[in-house]
Amino acid sequence: MSLRHIFAVVRKEIQHILRDRSxxxxxxxxxxxxxxxxxxxxxxxxxxxxxxxxxxxRSPTSRNFVQQITAGDDLDLYAQVSxxxxxxxxxxxxxxxxxxxxxxxxASDIRSMRGxxxxxxxxxxxxQSGAFAVEHVGWRAEEFLNQALSAQMGALGVTQGISQPIxxxxxxxxxxxxxxxxxxxxGLISMVLGFPALSVALTxxxxxxxxxxxxxxxxxxxxxxxxxxxxxxYVLVGLxxxxxxxxxxxxxxxxxxxxxxxxxxxxxxxxxxxxxxMGLVIGVFMKTQPAALALSFLLIFFPGFFMTGIxxxxxxxxxxxxxxxxxxxxxxxxxxxxxxxxxxxGLDVLWPYGVMLAGLGVIFLGIAxxxxxxxxx
Amino acid sequence: xxxxxxxxxxxxxxxxxxxxxxVDEVSFIVHPGEIFGFLGPNGxxxxxxxxxxxxxxxxxxxxxxxxxxxxxxxxxxxRSRVGYMSQHFSLYNDLTVLQNLRFYGxxxxxxxxxxxxxxxRALQMAGLEGRESIRTHELSGGWRQxxxxxxxxxxxxxVLFLDEPTAxxxxxxxxxxxxxxxxxxxxxxxxxxxxxxxxEAEHCxxxxxxxRGQIIASGSPDEMRNQGMHGQVLEIESSDSARAxxxxxxxxxxxxxxxxxxxxxxxxxxxIAEGVESLQDALALELKRSEIESGRMAVIEPSLEDVFIxxxxx
Numbered sequence: 001m002s003l004r005h006i007f008a009v010v011r012k013e014i015q016h017i018l019r020d021r022s023x024x025x026x027x028x029x030x031x032x033x034x035x036x037x038x039x040x041x042x043x044x045x046x047x048x049x050x051x052x053x054x055x056x057x058r059s060p061t062s063r064n065f066v067q068q069i070t071a072g073d074d075l076d077l078y079a080q081v082s083x084x085x086x087x088x089x090x091x092x093x094x095x096x097x098x099x100x101x102x103x104x105x106x107a108s109d110i111r112s113m114r115g116x117x118x119x120x121x122x123x124x125x126x127x128q129s130g131a132f133a134v135e136h137v138g139w140r141a142e143e144f145l146n147q148a149l150s151a152q153m154g155a156l157g158v159t160q161g162i163s164q165p166i167x168x169x170x171x172x173x174x175x176x177x178x179x180x181x182x183x184x185x186x187g188l189i190s191m192v193l194g195f196p197a198l199s200v201a202l203t204x205x206x207x208x209x210x211x212x213x214x215x216x217x218x219x220x221x222x223x224x225x226x227x228x229x230x231x232x233x234y235v236l237v238g239l240x241x242x243x244x245x246x247x248x249x250x251x252x253x254x255x256x257x258x259x260x261x262x263x264x265x266x267x268x269x270x271x272x273x274x275x276x277x278m279g280l281v282i283g284v285f286m287k288t289q290p291a292a293l294a295l296s297f298l299l300i301f302f303p304g305f306f307m308t309g310i311x312x313x314x315x316x317x318x319x320x321x322x323x324x325x326x327x328x329x330x331x332x333x334x335x336x337x338x339x340x341x342x343x344x345x346g347l348d349v350l351w352p353y354g355v356m357l358a359g360l361g362v363i364f365l366g367i368a369x370x371x372x373x374x375x376x377x
Numbered sequence: 378x379x380x381x382x383x384x385x386x387x388x389x390x391x392x393x394x395x396x397x398x399x400v401d402e403v404s405f406i407v408h409p410g411e412i413f414g415f416l417g418p419n420g421x422x423x424x425x426x427x428x429x430x431x432x433x434x435x436x437x438x439x440x441x442x443x444x445x446x447x448x449x450x451x452x453x454x455x456r457s458r459v460g461y462m463s464q465h466f467s468l469y470n471d472l473t474v475l476q477n478l479r480f481y482g483x484x485x486x487x488x489x490x491x492x493x494x495x496x497x498r499a500l501q502m503a504g505l506e507g508r509e510s511i512r513t514h515e516l517s518g519g520w521r522q523x524x525x526x527x528x529x530x531x532x533x534x535x536v537l538f539l540d541e542p543t544a545x546x547x548x549x550x551x552x553x554x555x556x557x558x559x560x561x562x563x564x565x566x567x568x569x570x571x572x573x574x575x576x577e578a579e580h581c582x583x584x585x586x587x588x589r590g591q592i593i594a595s596g597s598p599d600e601m602r603n604q605g606m607h608g609q610v611l612e613i614e615s616s617d618s619a620r621a622x623x624x625x626x627x628x629x630x631x632x633x634x635x636x637x638x639x640x641x642x643x644x645x646x647x648x649i650a651e652g653v654e655s656l657q658d659a660l661a662l663e664l665k666r667s668e669i670e671s672g673r674m675a676v677i678e679p680s681l682e683d684v685f686i687x688x689x690x691x
Contacts, residue, residue, distance in 0.1 A: 002486070004483060004486065004488065011483075012469070012472070016469070016471060210465070210467075210470075211464065212467050212468070212469060214463045214467070217433050218431050218433060218463070219456060219485060220456040
């Protein structure tokens with residue numbers, strides 16, 4: 001292995017990145033842009049859900065309840081209707097996502113403390129809005145009942161020794177405000193760092209397409225030197241992103257970085273080694289850039305979304321998928337980033353994931369080296 | 378013995394891709410300091426052979442030795458001693474002239490003064506001094522070809538492999554390119570070059586003619602001229618040469634005239650036959666019957682193109 005040969009390839013790759021504006025953008029700016037866009041798109045708070053109300057009671061109490069429930073930014077009163085048929089039409093047209101039906105005797109039931117005869121109809125094709133509405137209405141209903149109860153007690157002259165009938169306090173650790181963003185961003189980093197891997201796969205396919213790979217193979221540069229030389233610049237590029245992205249997360253989204261940055265940086269370097277190894281495997285097997293692009297989406301981005309536990313917990317996946325997830329660098333890195341960012345855990349806890357990543361990297365590089373030889377015939 | 382004196386020896390080289398035999402029992406020897414031409418139409422197996430000679434492709438069977446090194450066993454051992462210019466323009470388009478040269482120089486293990494010296498030499502040879510910072514995609518075909526040659530000889534190789542180096546380059550640039558090759562040969566470099574331009578064969582010291590993966594003839598241009606022809610070449614001017622070729626070929630197949638071959642040669646017709654001079658009147662008559670006026674007729678020295686066509690028809 002000659003350092004001079006590796007250096008020659010590294011310098012050439014860096015020149016490519018700097019020369020070619022599209023690579024430059026893809027590699028350095030796209031991750032940042034993606035990060036910002038995706039974290040907004042994926043975590044927009046649900047607000048202004050249009051609802052329809054069918055009030056059979058038509059009492060001051062029922063009108064009061066509807067007014068309270070639609071007072072904030074969460075639910076908007078889209079229509080007052082007078083029949084179930086109207087609700088169905090509005091739901092079908094997609095004009096409302098949720099409908100409330102207040103049964104006859106709404107006021108008297110509350111007054112006599114028999115509960116609240118309320119029906120919530122949600123559009124099951126959009127479960128997120130529905131679930132949000134159910135939660136929100138439930139919470140407002142409790143509040144409303146508590147108020148009604150207090151008022152009644154007050155009217156009876158009882159002012160002391162009353163406790164709220166329901167008093168539930170939820171506290172989310174590490175992410176006290178429970179904004180989804182906070183949880184998403186560490187996970188997103190692992191996906192965003194897939195871009196250098198995509199680039200390395202593309203450069204290899206590009207050289208094959210343009211015939212420069214054949215020319216390279218005729219030089220004394222060995223296959224291992226070539227693969228390492230291609231990998232190193234993108235590890236560096238990735239590490240630039242490793243610095244930029246946490247800064248963005250902290251400054252733009254006010255996400256606390258509770259861990260040790262050096263630990264995060266080191267583990268990120270190991271992750272880049274693994275994911276770039278995967279990129280090289282893709283580049284070795286695919287003969288054209290479109291093919292390399294397609295396979296990168298299949299192997300890097302798609303599993304990054306669905307199989308690394310960013311969106312769906314791995315524990316809830318079927319056995320086969322869980323095993324597959326173990327072979328994906330993103331799975332381990334998602335755990336690392338989340339751990340470093342929020343609870344601020346250190347190497348003492350995270351080292352096994354680092355070891356897994358290093359192992360995966362070695363395996364990928366080995367596969368790339370082994371089959372690279374054969375692909376040239 | 379032969380391996381010691383010869384720069385390249387191939388023995389019964391065969392390459393099959395599935396059912397298809399791309400290279401079929403190819404054997405030849407290239408001597409030190411000569412330009413050896415590998416001539417054949419597209420798809421005749423030229424590139425496949427060159428790749429096997431460089432150890433980039435494993436032959437199905439057969440043997441290759443370059444500079445006394447068995448390429449199959451030690452492909453790495455010849456890398457730094459040979460230069461290669463692959464078929465398509467093989468430099469990096471998005472990099473500058475200097476960046477390309479520096480990369481290939483470093484790839485071949487050059488550094489510091491040695492590297493700078495060789496880069497200067499290559500720039501001078503390619504005539505690209507002062508244009509080091511131009512990106513290569515901005516260069517025209519002829520310049521790129523010379524630059525690629527410059528990159529291939531940075532490490533002063535003993536043998537140069539050139540795969541269709543002049544494909545798609547204008548005639549003037551092609552001539553300049555051959556001038557450069559002669560300079561290199563004068564410096565002691567052995568050149569193995571493939572081409573499908575028949576006229577370039579004249580530039581080579583020795584040739585092998587390849588068709589469907591087989592060598593169908595080899596030797597110096599003169600040897601091939603003498604061996605390959607059955608008969609002499611008669612050049613005919615006519616009012617409609619394209620139709621004249623059809624008419625005369627029909628006469629040949631119907632056995633009315635004892636002709637070896639009839640070819641269109643630019644705006645002229647070349648007829649090859651034993652004792653063709655005595656057939657002049659018969660040929661004129663045959664053409665006249667189809668209302669084609671024949672003009673001047675003359676027996677000429679066969680060109681290599683005539684020879685190759687004769688070989689390929691056999």
